[in-house]
Amino acid sequence: MTAAGIERGKPGSERIYERLMRTARREFYEAVSIDPTASQLLEKAEMDGAETAWHRYLAQQPQCGFGLLGVCCRNCNMGPCRIDPFGYGPQRGVCGATADTIVARNLMRMLAAGAAAHSDHARDIVEVFKGIPDGWAKDYEIKDPEKLKGIARALGLEVEGRELNDLAKEVAEIMEWEFGKPGEEPLRLVEAYAPKKRKEVWKKVGIMPRAIDREITEIMHRTHMGVDADPLTLIAQGLRCAIADGWSGSMMATLLSDVMFGTPKPLRAVANLGVLREDAVNILVHGHNPVLSMKIAEVASDPELVQMAKDLGATGGINVVGMCCTGNEVLMRLGVPIAGNMLQQELAIATGALEAVIVDYQCIMPAIVDVASCYHTKVITTEPKAHIPGAIHIEFDKANAIETARKIVRIAVENFKNRNPDRVMIPKEKSELVAGFSVEAILEALGGTLEPLAEALRTGKIKGIVGIVGCVNPKVKHDHSHVTLTKELIKRDVLIVGTGCWAIAMGKHGLLLPEAAELAGPGLKEVCKALGIPPALHMGSCVDCSRMLIALAALAEHLGVDIPDLPAAGSAPEWMSEKAVSIGSYFVASGLLVHLGTVPPVLGSKKVVEILTDKADDLVGGKFLVEPDPVKAAEAIMAHILEKRRALGWPE
Amino acid sequence: MATVPPRYLEYLIYVDPERCVGCRSCEIACAVEHSSSKELFQAVFEDPTPRPRTKVVPAAGVYVPMRCMHCDPAPCVEACPTGAMQRTEEGFVISDLEKCIGCRTCLLACPFGHPAYDFRRKVVKCDHCVDRFRAGLPPACVEACPTGALRYGRAEDILDREKIRRAADMVLGLAEAAVVYARPAEKAPKSPLASLREMYETVRWSE
Numbered sequence: 001m002t003a004a005g006i007e008r009g010k011p012g013s014e015r016i017y018e019r020l021m022r023t024a025r026r027e028f029y030e031a032v033s034i035d036p037t038a039s040q041l042l043e044k045a046e047m048d049g050a051e052t053a054w055h056r057y058l059a060q061q062p063q064c065g066f067g068l069l070g071v072c073c074r075n076c077n078m079g080p081c082r083i084d085p086f087g088y089g090p091q092r093g094v095c096g097a098t099a100d101t102i103v104a105r106n107l108m109r110m111l112a113a114g115a116a117a118h119s120d121h122a123r124d125i126v127e128v129f130k131g132i133p134d135g136w137a138k139d140y141e142i143k144d145p146e147k148l149k150g151i152a153r154a155l156g157l158e159v160e161g162r163e164l165n166d167l168a169k170e171v172a173e174i175m176e177w178e179f180g181k182p183g184e185e186p187l188r189l190v191e192a193y194a195p196k197k198r199k200e201v202w203k204k205v206g207i208m209p210r211a212i213d214r215e216i217t218e219i220m221h222r223t224h225m226g227v228d229a230d231p232l233t234l235i236a237q238g239l240r241c242a243i244a245d246g247w248s249g250s251m252m253a254t255l256l257s258d259v260m261f262g263t264p265k266p267l268r269a270v271a272n273l274g275v276l277r278e279d280a281v282n283i284l285v286h287g288h289n290p291v292l293s294m295k296i297a298e299v300a301s302d303p304e305l306v307q308m309a310k311d312l313g314a315t316g317g318i319n320v321v322g323m324c325c326t327g328n329e330v331l332m333r334l335g336v337p338i339a340g341n342m343l344q345q346e347l348a349i350a351t352g353a354l355e356a357v358i359v360d361y362q363c364i365m366p367a368i369v370d371v372a373s374c375y376h377t378k379v380i381t382t383e384p385k386a387h388i389p390g391a392i393h394i395e396f397d398k399a400n401a402i403e404t405a406r407k408i409v410r411i412a413v414e415n416f417k418n419r420n421p422d423r424v425m426i427p428k429e430k431s432e433l434v435a436g437f438s439v440e441a442i443l444e445a446l447g448g449t450l451e452p453l454a455e456a457l458r459t460g461k462i463k464g465i466v467g468i469v470g471c472v473n474p475k476v477k478h479d480h481s482h483v484t485l486t487k488e489l490i491k492r493d494v495l496i497v498g499t500g501c502w503a504i505a506m507g508k509h510g511l512l513l514p515e516a517a518e519l520a521g522p523g524l525k526e527v528c529k530a531l532g533i534p535p536a537l538h539m540g541s542c543v544d545c546s547r548m549l550i551a552l553a554a555l556a557e558h559l560g561v562d563i564p565d566l567p568a569a570g571s572a573p574e575w576m577s578e579k580a581v582s583i584g585s586y587f588v589a590s591g592l593l594v595h596l597g598t599v600p601p602v603l604g605s606k607k608v609v610e611i612l613t614d615k616a617d618d619l620v621g622g623k624f625l626v627e628p629d630p631v632k633a634a635e636a637i638m639a640h641i642l643e644k645r646r647a648l649g650w651p652e
Numbered sequence: 653m654a655t656v657p658p659r660y661l662e663y664l665i666y667v668d669p670e671r672c673v674g675c676r677s678c679e680i681a682c683a684v685e686h687s688s689s690k691e692l693f694q695a696v697f698e699d700p701t702p703r704p705r706t707k708v709v710p711a712a713g714v715y716v717p718m719r720c721m722h723c724d725p726a727p728c729v730e731a732c733p734t735g736a737m738q739r740t741e742e743g744f745v746i747s748d749l750e751k752c753i754g755c756r757t758c759l760l761a762c763p764f765g766h767p768a769y770d771f772r773r774k775v776v777k778c779d780h781c782v783d784r785f786r787a788g789l790p791p792a793c794v795e796a797c798p799t800g801a802l803r804y805g806r807a808e809d810i811l812d813r814e815k816i817r818r819a820a821d822m823v824l825g826l827a828e829a830a831v832v833y834a835r836p837a838e839k840a841p842k843s844p845l846a847s848l849r850e851m852y853e854t855v856r857w858s859e
Contacts, residue, residue, distance in 0.1 A: 031857040031858070032857050033857075057858070058858060061674075061709075061710050061858070062674030062676070062708055062709070062710045062715045063674060064673065064674055064675040064676065065672075065673025065674050065675055065715075065845045066673055066675050066798075067675075068673075068845065068848060069673075069844055069845065069848070082675075082798060084798060084799050084800075085673065085799075085843065085844050085845060086671050086799055086800075086843055088671065088799060088800045089798050089799055089800065090798075475852065475856065476852065476855040476856060476857070477855055477856070477857045480855060481855055597855070599848055599851055599852075603844040603845075603847065603848055604844060626851070627851075628851045628852050628853075628854070628855045629851075629853070629854045629855060630855070631854075
């Protein structure tokens with residue numbers, strides 16, 4: 001099992017050896033995930049000569065301890081430097097930076113990259129949104145004018161009697177300025193959406209964000225050789241940058257996606273690789289930006305293209321399925337089936353049944369091109385900022401969105417004739433789910449007011465609320481921590497909301513169905529049954545974590561308390577991406593306890609660990625909790641929730 | 653002939669897995685040492701690319717840099733049908749690529765899984781950096797180790813230092829006298845890396 005993947009790429013004799021070892025390898029296939037599609041397709045991938053992230057993870061062992069502990073610095077060319085964690089070797093870099101400085105700088109650079117990714121996504125959305133009133137984005141529309149008016153009102157704009165396009169233009173211009181506006185004034189969206197008490201805390205600590213790009217740039221500056229060496233001020237700047245991401249960058253991506261594509265409402269759909277079809281052209285949209293995937297999903301029902309597919313023998317027409325967060329975007333709004341989460345991207349190709357993988361950006365493994373080369377699958381990149389060697393690049397022209405989408409889908413359809421039926425193996429596993437719980441949809445389910453939820457919290461029918469966010473990570477058993485933590489918490493009457501790869505995992509394992517209320521404790525079960533909702537609510541993609549902020553702010557306001565007073569927490573049980581660092585940090589800055597299920601690269605500095613897991617609480621009312629074991633994590637989160645309930649005088 | 657320290661057999665490499673962070677600096681240094689340029693920035697462009705002979709492997713919760721033990725008598729030398737596997741005058745076991753026929757009998761004979769089968773269809777292995785030894789230098793892997801997980805020197809000196817460390821552990825109560833050799837320093841504060849590994853106990857799927 002340990003040798004898996006390491007001997008790859010060798011000629012004949014090793015193949016025979018591998019075949020002999022297959023029985024032993026079964027242990028490996030079954031160990032990596034609790035999702036049965038993983039073991040089936042891992043075996044198939046190996047037989048077909050493809051390797052996956054799990055193989056490469058094994059081949060990477062041992063992973064460098066300096067990196068794992070965060071004590072390696074490559075920020076200048078006097079280095080690279082590393083601090084000996086055992087204390088025998090050097091304790092300072094060439095410049096004199098200690099482990100504390102190095103660990104804090106590295107973590108903040110991760111955070112900056114995460115905030116940059118979210119916010120650049122938002123920038124692309126704003127660009128297209130502005131193209132509507134400007135007239136060039138002819139294939140996009142203002143689908144939810146009420147949402148637009150709501151945003152305008154929140155920004156303090158005059159709404160009554162104004163043309164929609166005129167309003168859209170003003171909103172777009174304000175949002176464009178969020179990125180690089182000069183001056184010390186706080187971000188407009190932060191002013192508009194963050195609760196008053198939070199803003200006071202941020203002002204007091206001196207971390208009120210001024211402009212998104214500016215906060216990211218400032219991190220890059222502070223972490224340059226010879227600038228900020230104090231872990232506390234570095235982390236404070238990180239929190240400021242994270243607030244800019246959560247309450248402005250990610251927030252505007254969600255707000256404007258809703259305006260352009262519709263605010264999600266609960267709908268039924270299907271998840272897991274069983275959504276692929278033998279009789280249809282299968283197209284996988286993968287990445288994060290709905291600007292592309294929504295159009296692909298739209299043109300897939302174009303009669304001309306469907307006929308073309310049928311003429312080529314795909315009697316079932318065109319089957320668009322999603323993956324990762326762009327999958328969540330089209331799932332939430334159109335009910336497009338979702339094939340899986342991040343670690344299933346290679347497995348989806350290994351079914352041999354995919355005609356095309358259409359990607360935009362973020363979380364797209366460059367390796368999919370290699371896996372695709374074992375099959376007929378075409379990988380199509382579409383973003384000027386995300387090319388992969390070996391893929392077909394068709395730049396997504398937002399001014400001619402439908403036309404580009406049609407061109408891309410046509411390539412997929414034409415590729416159907418190259419599918420080799422002997423190499424197709426589609427797993428049977430698929431599960432029904434209910435997705436689409438935007439804040440608006442939750443309010444509607446509650447009857448238009450938060451009071452029923454507040455009442456359930458006060459009486460203790462619902463003990464607390466935990467927001468769980470995405471990523472899956474081959475360091476831990478795929479989906480295991482997500483599912484276990486969620487089950488442990490709903491059992492304890494904790495309502496779960498969440499996004500990203502967590503949500504997909506939940507969908508695959510049947511936890512997004514109202515029927516899953518049976519797994520909940522008696523109080524939560526009663527509430528779920530009365531409202532007809534699942535105990536775990538799918539709120540969207542990872543930028544949609546901003547929806548949780550809005551919900552939290554509204555709940556705190558309704559109860560007349562600050563967010564840190566709520567019996568609530570956040571969690572990222574299987575996180576891996578830099579975006580997750582930013583998300584976790586804006587939850588902490590917003591006043592939540594945030595559980596991390598994979599260990600961030602910080603253990604090399606006691607001081608940084610102390611700031612993140614303790615001191616941050618004094619500053620902003622939130623802190624991190626690191627615990628890979630999902631059962632222990634559930635217990636710790638529960639202890640936190642009960643403590644908050646006691647403080648509010650609510651029954652435990 | 654180069655200068656051979658007369659008491660070469662007294663030298664040893666002490667491998668301390670407790671200190672290994674798995675950074676694989678020793679692997680890179682080994683490959684560079686066995687390249688033709690012996691310079692990192694040039695070695696990476698060489699064809700064939702130089703290959704490390706040492707390898708860090710995860711085992712039993714720690715990382716172990718696995719080198720050749722230069723056994724005496726060496727099973728690989730005894731198994732080799734062509735005499736390619738041989739002993740230098742200093743006592744190091746080396747593989748002569750001219751004589752190697754690539755039968756890989758030595759791979760089966762080695763109790764430590766050390767020799768590697770090269771793409772040139774020859775067996776390559778650790779030569780204890782015999783050239784460096786002759787020049788009075790420590791092996792490249794030891795020199796590259798940033799944490800002292802690999803230590804090199806006269807056996808007596810290394811073991812004396814070890815004695816002092818273990819004695820200190822006993823005196824400070826970090827290890828009990830009777831079990832110090834069986835279970836060293838069980839009560840000693842955990843290294844951050846060992847704690848990190850422990851944290852994943854229930855959720856990891858690989859070793």
